[in-house]
């Protein structure tokens with residue numbers, strides 16, 4: 001069992017990297033706690049596989065340290081790191097039986113044969129593979145093969161963490177949820193650190209207690225699915241999590257608040273002084289479609305907007321509207337009165353977030 005710490009980690013595939021863009025992993029400081037169920041979520045190319053390969057030892061990082069508990073493991077080869085890795089495509093021996101495939105890692109470690117069989121049966125039982133133990137792996141379906149792959153990671157008692165690299169890619173959609181549930185159950189039973197890589201936010205939130213959201217080689221937020229939804233730490237989190245993503249409005253700062261297309265949205269002195277102290281022109285306001293308040297009728301608190309279209313998504317509707325030249329979206333409830341050409345909206349202060357240089361600005365309480 002291990003806590004995995006990444007200390008000032010960076011990796012470039014180039015021999016002489018010159019700037020941020022040359023790095024697949026950019027200066028990363030992160031801790032995966034022992035026993036946690038984590039998802040590493042992000043779009044294609046953001047560096048997820050690179051990071052997993054660095055942790056498992058398949059790749060040596062250009063800079064920084066990988067630490068298991070208190071031990072720096074940079075110089076340890078993969079076989080000495082006690083990390084199991086499950087890849088997109090099952091890694092099994094087709095000509096062997098399921099039993100022999102599951103037994104392979106134990107026999108490789110010279111575990112005595114009388115200890116191999118009980119362990120193989122225990123893992124086969126958890127993964128519903130008992131009936132297939134005598135079958136050759138070659139004839140198995142894709143999900144059965146992937147379960148054998150996972151089982152090969154689980155048989156070893158010395159495994160400190162299991163890294164899953166998009167393990168359900170080859171699995172039929174209707175079986176995916178079953179395997180995901182199985183993984184969750186295994187996590188509870190074995191108390192193993194699990195890091196599950198995916199680019200699917202639903203997969204991430206159903207598996208993980210905490211999600212690390214990666215963007216351009218950095219973990220831009222690490223938190224519960226709810227934290228990522230309610231309080232995105234970076235504009236990319238707002239955009240990537242949720243469907244549709246967060247609305248953003250570029251603004252400038254004046255003496256009373258945030259200015260946008262001739263309108264001033266008031267802000268507290270503490271928030272304004274914090275934003276001002278950051279000295280950047282890259283200021284955005286962000287609000288999720290779910291939190292835009294759509295009023296049934298015109299009123300003094302609301303801004304008038306023009307409705308572009310309303311998309312019916314079954315139990316709710318998404319209204320696209322134009323607010324002083326910026327197109328935004330709001331979620332309408334099932335029983336909400338449908339606006340026609342015009343609508344009246346407002347932004348509840350609690351849900352209106354401020355971003356400077358793409359990162360969330362949070363005012364600490366002492367300043368309020």
Ligand SMILES: Nc1ncnc2c1ncn2[C@@H]1O[C@H](COP(=O)(O)OP(=O)(O)OP(=O)(O)O)[C@@H](O)[C@H]1O
Pocket residue numbers: 013024042043044045046047048049050051199
């Ligand atoms: N062997 C390699 N040599 C050079 N560049 C690489 C290599 N592997 C990955 N990269 C680059 O590093 C960056 C991160 O890639 P990586 O595969 O880690 O991302 P990912 O998030 O896992 O993407 P995906 O979801 O598509 O697998 C990308 O720009 C990719 O092109």
